[in-house]
Amino acid sequence: MRILLLGANGQLGSDIARLWQGQPDVDLIPATRADADVTDFAAVQTLVARTEPDLVLNTTAFHNLPLCENDPATAMTVNVVGGWNVATAAREVGATIVQFSTDYVFDGNKRSPYLESDPRAALNIYGAAKIATEDTVRIANPDHLIVRVSGLYGLAGSAGKGGNFVETMLRLAREGQPIRVVADQITAPTNTAEIASALLPLLRDGLRGTVHLAADGETSWYEFARAIFALRRLTPDCQPTTTAEFGGPVRRPLYSVLGSERIPRLPHWRDGLERYLREKHGPLS
Numbered sequence: 001m002r003i004l005l006l007g008a009n010g011q012l013g014s015d016i017a018r019l020w021q022g023q024p025d026v027d028l029i030p031a032t033r034a035d036a037d038v039t040d041f042a043a044v045q046t047l048v049a050r051t052e053p054d055l056v057l058n059t060t061a062f063h064n065l066p067l068c069e070n071d072p073a074t075a076m077t078v079n080v081v082g083g084w085n086v087a088t089a090a091r092e093v094g095a096t097i098v099q100f101s102t103d104y105v106f107d108g109n110k111r112s113p114y115l116e117s118d119p120r121a122a123l124n125i126y127g128a129a130k131i132a133t134e135d136t137v138r139i140a141n142p143d144h145l146i147v148r149v150s151g152l153y154g155l156a157g158s159a160g161k162g163g164n165f166v167e168t169m170l171r172l173a174r175e176g177q178p179i180r181v182v183a184d185q186i187t188a189p190t191n192t193a194e195i196a197s198a199l200l201p202l203l204r205d206g207l208r209g210t211v212h213l214a215a216d217g218e219t220s221w222y223e224f225a226r227a228i229f230a231l232r233r234l235t236p237d238c239q240p241t242t243t244a245e246f247g248g249p250v251r252r253p254l255y256s257v258l259g260s261e262r263i264p265r266l267p268h269w270r271d272g273l274e275r276y277l278r279e280k281h282g283p284l285s
């Protein structure tokens with residue numbers, strides 16, 4: 001399989017590059033914004049035509065939530081128009097488009113894991129943009145796989161958000177600051193390495209359509225923070241708070257766990273966290 005990977009320096013993209021390069025049946029072509037800005041159709045078309053992939057993976061996104069809320073035009077351009085451009089350029093060379101999406105396409109009113117067939121209803125501009133991205137990708141290229149993921153953290157840290165939750169918690173603990181973390185948003189934080197490890201066999205099997213690929217189990221961000229501190233034997237002053245108390249300009253779903261009616265869930269979030277901490281910070285004592 002010849003695979004063009006867009007967003008190769010991002011959090012998910014860099015783990016895909018790290019774990020897929022050297023696989024015997026994979027010819028991976030990593031690409032970044034310097035190779036093609038996804039909002040520039042001619043640049044994307046030229047890159048895709050030149051590299052002649054069987055699959056194009058689009059991990060690019062504009063997903064800083066407050067920035068999306070303040071600048072909906074850019075949120076729509078990078079996510080929706082970018083998705084359209086990549087999916088269309090892929091179709092023109094007969095390639096499959098693999099587009100990443102989010103748990104934030106859901107409103108959080110459920111209390112059991114969201115399935116692929118559940119109706120979407122976003123609460124914020126980012127979620128709305130990703131719903132529109134999913135739809136434009138489906139229209140642009142019938143040969144598509146849309147992969148919804150949740151609460152990503154990876155070795156590279158999120159380019160768009162400046163780091164990741166795990167590293168932010170470890171930094172705050174090191175600095176000795178009181179830490180307040182929301183305890184009423186329930187999700188399944190997912191190590192991007194687990195997504196990269198599971199996705200390649202699914203692509204080899206020819207999976208298409210829409211699929212959820214997230215860690216098993218569920219937890220609040222507060223309990224997740226406590227698990228990080230426990231595994232690193234840290235004892236900061238960490239207290240739970242609520243979304244209402246925490247404030248902020250963006251409405252977020254209070255429950256956004258992704259289950260699947262199509263494929264097994266990834267390893268439990270605790271296992272993904274342990275793998276991340278070992279790979280980033282060394283053995284767990």
Ligand SMILES: NC(=O)c1ccc[n+]([C@@H]2O[C@H](COP(=O)([O-])OP(=O)(O)OC[C@H]3O[C@@H](n4cnc5c(N)ncnc54)[C@H](OP(=O)(O)O)[C@@H]3O)[C@@H](O)[C@H]2O)c1
Nearest residue numbers: 007010011012033037038060061100102151152158159160
């Ligand atoms: N992070 C999460 O918690 C989360 C949760 C659910 C779903 N997702 C989805 O999962 C996917 C991967 O997220 P991630 O956390 O890996 O993101 P990330 O680390 O922020 O990486 C995003 C990548 O997109 C690139 N990019 C942004 N705008 C671009 C443009 N106009 N043209 C070309 N490249 C551009 C960035 O390049 P530069 O370095 O040049 O900016 C970066 O490499 C995204 O679809 C995201 O919406 C993420």
